[in-house]
Amino acid sequence: QSALTQPASVSGSPGESITISCTGTSSDVGNYNLVSWYQQHPGKAPKLMIYEITKRPSGVSNRFSASKSGNTASLTISGLQTEDEAEYYCGSYAGRRWVFGTGTQVTV
Amino acid sequence: QLQLQESGPGLVKPSGTLSLICSVSGGSISSGNYFWGWIRQPPGKGLEWIGSHYYSGSNYYNPSLKNRVTIDIDTSKNQFSLSLSSVTAADTAVYYCAHTTAAAFDQWGQGTLVTVSS
Numbered sequence: 001q002s003a004l005t006q007p008a009s010v011s012g013s014p015g016e017s018i019t020i021s022c023t024g025t026s027s028d029v030g031n032y033n034l035v036s037w038y039q040q041h042p043g044k045a046p047k048l049m050i051y052e053i054t055k056r057p058s059g060v061s062n063r064f065s066a067s068k069s070g071n072t073a074s075l076t077i078s079g080l081q082t083e084d085e086a087e088y089y090c091g092s093y094a095g096r097r098w099v100f101g102t103g104t105q106v107t108v
Numbered sequence: 109q110l111q112l113q114e115s116g117p118g119l120v121k122p123s124g125t126l127s128l129i130c131s132v133s134g135g136s137i138s139s140g141n142y143f144w145g146w147i148r149q150p151p152g153k154g155l156e157w158i159g160s161h162y163y164s165g166s167n168y169y170n171p172s173l174k175n176r177v178t179i180d181i182d183t184s185k186n187q188f189s190l191s192l193s194s195v196t197a198a199d200t201a202v203y204y205c206a207h208t209t210a211a212a213f214d215q216w217g218q219g220t221l222v223t224v225s226s
Contacts (some may be wrong), residue, residue: 002155036212038155045204045219046155051212089155093211096168098145098157 004101011107022090030071034093112217129204143208148201185194
């Protein structure tokens with residue numbers, strides 16, 4: 001199975017907004033409303049930031065929002081803060097399997 | 109609050125079998141409409157889903173690892189395990205166990221590094 005495609009890196013200044021794309025296929029992202037996003041700081045376990053395309057778990061800042069169109073999902077971080085600097089991964093259910101994205105390094 | 113903790117050998121010899129256990133606290137492993145899964149991350153690389161066990165008993169495995177992977181559940185100990193056979197250096201990674209809700213991995217263990225080397 002192929003990983004979902006993400007840009008290797010995205011950068012922005014504090015207070016700005018950035019968007020990370022996640023491109024899959026009609027077998028995963030395009031076929032299920034079950035896209036999730038994870039934040040990972042160095043040496044730490046990933047943290048769930050978004051599930052079911054747009055939903056935020058309790059405790060996740062509303063500066064994080066997401067959407068999906070066709071085979072591509074997107075994560076937007078608004079009002080960038082220094083603590084947002086991390087690796088971000090998308091993930092998708094793909095019918096009795098899961099697939100992750102290639103990862104995007106966000107630099108603030 | 110659900111907590112997960114991986115444990116097992118940090119070093120495995122090539123061609124051997126990697127065995128890890130995930131201990132769950134703060135909730136029962138046998139309750140609810142959930143998956144319990146394993147994900148790994150080679151040093152400096154991205155996340156790779158290994159497999160997941162559904163509470164009803166079904167197992168789903170990554171096709172690229174399917175012939176080498178087994179996930180088992182021990183409800184009496186509130187644990188689930190990962191077994192990966194015929195390992196090579198390419199299996200060196202941080203291994204995470206995770207709980208899945210709504211097809212998202214919402215709770216993760218801290219991860220454990222397993223190195224395959226003689």
